[in-house]
Amino acid sequence: MRQIILHERPDGMPTKDTFQYQEVDVPAQKSGEVLLKTLYLSVDPYMRGRMSDLPSYVEPFQVGKPLNGGIVAEVIESDGSVLNTGDIVTGALPWQEYIAVSPDELRRVDVHGVPISSALGVLGMPGLTAYFGMYHIGEPKEGETVVVSGAAGAVGSLAGQLAAKRGARVTGIVGSREKADYIVEKLGFDNAVNYKEENVSDALKAKCPDGIDVYFENVGGEISDAVWPQLNTFARVPLCGAIASYNLAEGEKDIGLRVQGPFIKSRVKMQGFIVGDFAKHFSEAYRELSSLVQSGDILFEETIHEGFDQVPDAFLGLFTGENIGKQLVKVAAPNGEK
């Protein structure tokens, strides 16, 4: 089978040389473990941080070792004590075609009513991230104005819909006309700003005439610099991601508008978070998101690359904005399916 290791740490934008495929033996299933076949593999922007050797909230990937992240897999060998052959599971697992692991590392995926791949998106880490960032930090109220950057992505598309469900007016910032149409026509955002074709500052002034009460931050950089002066009194800024800054070269600094001036003037609260900070609320969030997805109140999209050899392309595509919704790689079909 094949696995993907971190070949060299990127300095700046990752390239295909960041990754290396290796042929290794399919692992033997030891006692207390199950053997998994990888079905879907998630690529996420935060993984870029783990490719650098800097202290962070998760340990860096090691050069020469397999990369890892969210995977949906099928149990193909099991002693039957906890999981059965054919069960669909998810976990943070190494990027390889077959994986031997303890069931303690896995969560069973509900296969009814939603595609199993959604365990990596709307009903997985990105979904929970949108949920906690919007509802526990942003806390939009009826009639408020919410702006979401990266609004067509896995997290942003959901964050905006969740805000709308609280009665907020929602503007999404995106990087193409196709994405703008998608979030407005399909997802029900009130409007969109296409930062590649519009001046973000002017467009926000026109589309958010009452100012901005919640800014859900996914991108950082100049787009966000344009947001700060338009925040209303007591605005909230959940800091989820800053993809514009992830590929700075070593020693390169992230320079832009300082926030202290506008934040004091408007008494803004900004808070960085990661999904794990809300672990004790996971079951409540899964329940609410599952119900919203099954009722069709929340829609989601997946951009699926086909084949294990597509993983580097799928990952690199995150930084060129190619995906709508969750960016995934389909590695294999479950046994008995195509």
Added chain:
Amino acid sequence: MRQIILHERPDGMPTKDTFQYQEVDVPAQKSGEVLLKTLYLSVDPYMRGRMSDLPSYVEPFQVGKPLNGGIVAEVIESDGSVLNTGDIVTGALPWQEYIAVSPDELRRVDVHGVPISSALGVLGMPGLTAYFGMYHIGEPKEGETVVVSGAAGAVGSLAGQLAAKRGARVTGIVGSREKADYIVEKLGFDNAVNYKEENVSDALKAKCPDGIDVYFENVGGEISDAVWPQLNTFARVPLCGAIASYNLAEGEKDIGLRVQGPFIKSRVKMQGFIVGDFAKHFSEAYRELSSLVQSGDILFEETIHEGFDQVPDAFLGLFTGENIGKQLVKVAAPNGEK
């Protein structure tokens, strides 16, 4: 009598031309008003913002109209219904030597045990600002590391002492050796960083080896840029002031290190505030601060300029860092005193 009007809006650093003295008649005391003699006048960095014609949380000063701010005054004429001649009061009042005003605009100053000028400092707006910023937003815990910038000023000197009372280790950032000695030797800060003689980043690494849990922000600019990468997980940043940015010329932008990267990594909460946001807690705060001052648990300093003609110099001195503690102008002595 004299009053001081806003002569012209400053573009960048204010100068003596920002101010103009005018001779006007002493106002007549109308029914329902008292006549005050100004004793102490407060100059505060936030006033710089009001000199610009930009939307903010307080309306801009008007060109040709008297400036105003915190004043301690003596009642010299009154119908005796609410206040008596000889009472000492404070309020946000026009910069003039005599003032006619409704008692509703005034708060009586407790003249026992503390100088009446402290109603403009430790027992006034700056004291409350330090109290709410540190205790309601910073919330330092026993053993945590707190850094205060502008640490020898009216707000910072108190904020650091309040953090120490919660059992935190406190480092103050200041701009002179005299101020460093003052906050460490007199006020009991654990140590000081003199940004004019030390590299702030290196000095903080050495003096805060466990990282920074609370950063009380008074200054903005490059000093704060050096703080962001050293914030610990779940650090809090009360945003009180950004004096380094107040004198930017029109159109000049406040450019520096963007915070999103370090704030996501460490899940920092940053919150802008002004003292008025906590109005419903004022009496609790006055009580606690008065008790701490009277017991000697909290010390304070005042830099007092003598004479109404010194007001512009006192104000401009705020931006060159001349003051230790509260910057004040003594305009007159109470009747019967010198």
